[in-house]
Amino acid sequence: MIKQKLLFLIGVFFAHPLIAQRVNFFEGQWEELLEEARQKDLKVYVGVFTPYCEPCEEMDQHVYNDKEVAVFYNEHFVSYKVDIHSEFGRFIASNYNVRSFPSHLYFSTSGKILHQAKGKLSPNVFLDKGEEALSPSFQLYTLRGKVEKGEELSFEEYLNYSLASYDIGVMDHATNDKLFTLLQPKNLEDKRVKSAVSQILFNSDVDSEAFRFFVRYKPLFADIYSPQKMNNIYKGLAKNTLSSSLKEKDVVSFEEKMDQLKKVMPNTIALRIAFSYEPRFFLSIGNEEKAFESIRKNFRYIQSKPNASELKKCNDWAWYYYQHSDKTEQLEEALKWVTFSISQKNSFNYLDTQAHLYYKLGRYQDSENVARLVQKHYEETGRDTKAISQLLTNIKIH
Template sequence: MKKFTLVLNLVCFLALGSFAQSMYGDAVKADVKMKYVYSFEEALKKAKEENKLIFFNCFADWAVPCHSMNKLVFSDQEFADWMDKHFVNFFIDVTTPAGRPFADKYKITFQAHYLVLNSDGEVVHRIVGGHQIPEFKAILKNALNPKTSLAGMNKRYAAGERNVKFLNAYADVLKIASEDETYKKVVEELFSKLKKSDWSKKVYWKSFCYMTKDIDSEMFKYMLDHKVDFVKSNGEEQVNQFISNLYARTLYSYASGKEVYNGEKLLNIYLDIQKAGLPKENMVYSLYTIAKYRGEGNFSKMMDVIETVVPTWESTIAVALDLSLAEMKDLDKTDKERLINYFQKRSEKAGGAKKNYLAAISDMVNTEGIKFEDITFNEALKKAKEQGKLIFMDCYTTWCGPCKMMSNQVFKQKQVGDFFNQNFVNLKVDMEKGEGRDLLKRYGVDAFPTMFLLDGDGNIIYKIRGGRSVQAFMTAIKRGQNLKIPFYIQKSRYEAGDRSAELMADYFYTMADAGDVKNVMGEARSYLATLKAPDLYSKSAWELYENFVNNVTDQEFRYLVTNREKFVENIGDSVVNKKIEKVIFPMVIEYLKGSVSKNDIAVAWNLVNTGKFSLDYSLVLLNKIISMYDKKEFSQLIDFYEKDVTSNQDDRTRLNLDVILHYLLKDASSKEKNRAVTYAKKEMEKARPGVRDSYMALIETLSK
């Protein structure tokens, strides 16, 4: 069986080059030899002093390609020495608070990602994706030359340079930089200047492949008619692989049920494949046969082929095609049993895909969970109007991992199904098939999964982008169900300039769920900074404080505490105090664990001291407790608990202070810990049943 790496890319739409694919799954431990500077200011200064460019490693710890580059490239001493000679090497993790501003400024959205900057911090060159050392070094040499760097070529292009050699080199640089729009424009210009007889030349092969989108294009037909020339320049294996990739892409759509069956088109494809001279063992013939039998509704013959050939294919495309079978409708009992048996056998040798096969089996036999209706979108609108319900529409694709997670782990939960089947008309739409393509455009779906609550007129009541846990999903759905101002009205009012506290109280969470606001915390706090009294102390503004002001160092939090009495007038003492407690108390626990410094915790206590709280408020008591803890006055600390904490009238305050005793007394003597155990046992006796387990755990920890 020949390699079908490119087939996988085309069919499953993966954006991985051969190098990136080879790295996945490798161990990521690496002895990095690069000499990095970790301060941007220092890098700029050093670049000016040494008259060098800056190589910026835009690292992301979660990204396997970044670690793989460490292992396979940046751990090579010879390469590292070359880099140190030619660049000031700067490193920062762009996913950290210190690194995120760089990600925003330099538009770092894909990993691995590398920039070459000048001493003014301007982009000279951009490299998106991993490369092996020889190619990576060649790319960086282009960056060192003002004529061949991305910035230099941009200037040459803007100045009107358009010769074929330049356009071809410029296209390569743009491709590496993932400058897709400009790359498309430049490649189109390049081919407008080439003669057809030049299309087959090796120097234009990458761009020709980019320009040749499908089997119906003029360029593909020219390639088939002049295959000898292409083979002579680029090699028979590479040309055959590209031809089979394009056929496989089309045939896979039919074989997986994405495209509605078209017998005449399939027959024409078969004849063209033979004309193209592809070898008989090529997988496109099997794809054609599977597509033919699936379209004809001949399940038995289709499965005969699938059971024979699909297990021999590359695993990712094989699994994808297999799992598309679970979407087939109206299978009789015998056919369903055969498919389940096939999935069971495949799961036994499927490695990491085992869970996907088992989930497919579960979906076929499990009728609990959300019941999605097999109706058109317009029929769903009509039904929603008649029943006075909203539509829940799940927009998915068959290749989307988070979509499968939602289907397998969230939608099939009984508690989720019970709620959705009662409250919504449920519609599941493949965005790459049938009317899904029109709905994708209509609702601007640009990521998967995207889920909507729609009214009977098709208006967006709420939008949720991205997979999430059952609890987070249900929270978002109920938030959308109970929203005072629907999504589409919020959006139109905001775009019209409305920035009232009433609108913005819901806007940030709504748009965060929809994926339309990226830095929701920052934007919400920035909005709060624009408010003035009385809006600043209103109940609408308070919802923003509750949801988005969660750090002692936030300017808005400091304002809240120092102006607590003004908030209390509108919101109430208990609500305001609980909010302040929710921010500071966890910080104190982290301090006790050693994760927060004494200077940082002092900031919190300064705020508590300015807040004019009652003497029995939890944070006032906690401040005194931590003071004794810092001085290691453990005996006095237990005295305080036995006198002041136990007499506090608020059950919640007593519990919160009690359960941290094991942190407070970790360095105490056995005698002092025994006193604390005695205290905890007394408190447990008078505690309500629901919290006694917390005291049991405390006693057990102290006893150790």
């Protein structure tokens, strides 16, 4: 008898920790789940997954099984798993813009969406998201509702809304502007503020409050962000600002915006951005001469420390002028650009361009020598040899 009691107690001791080791998922219909949540006065967590999704499997194995996660979610939520291919999964996807997996949605007991996150999350981050879902000042959809009603938020609420929006891939520029009108330099000491500010700047243009704040306190940014982070901010600002000008094809607007960027950027970065965007803009409005002069002028400055994208851009510009120009001056310059790229990275794509430029400049032996190397490599790697073989045929004719 004593032995049986002892075995029973041991069984109970080990059984309860095992139950708490995993998030308990409700099985049943949505309305039944909401009724369960109402009876227990708990929020609802919905994990959206798709079959053959490795991050989903990792969440299942390493996060839902985490003891601390299990205790927290079982205490505060009725949890539910949804296959995106099910009828309810399709409803979730269309209503809440679910495009990546796993996704995490949090609802009230009435089925009202409160909060959302996406991706494979670590146990600590998953706990953070759960805690946010319990607090109205952090809930994405609660804050969005206030914004849509025209209510003013506190600085903390704007910050929370910005971070939560970005977390699901949404950038609310108007609300971000509100955040920056309240932002003070001292706020940048906060880790969450630093994260939000860098994200917003990367997705802003020169007409934003974020950019104006950046210009006003630029020395402070250089102190608190790494050089790599600053470079990313500059690239994001340039892309967002100049991409719109490429669509508008307004010369005055483009040059004004380029000047604004150049005033706040280190000279080396400004020149690299000009090397990428100025030719694209002038080519888009049909001004090939100005595009060529821009490439030639800025090419001199990128040769000191070129990155991989700039080497590719040299090749791209060289190929463009091979295809569109018969002017010897332009073709010789284009040959310089691609030859420089080859000197930094012996790419067969670059050699292909070089062979074609040699041919167009009448340097047939040079063209053949390079083209044969390219052809051999393409044959060995299973790439299409049609174009390079045609070049070799054209060389023989001459």
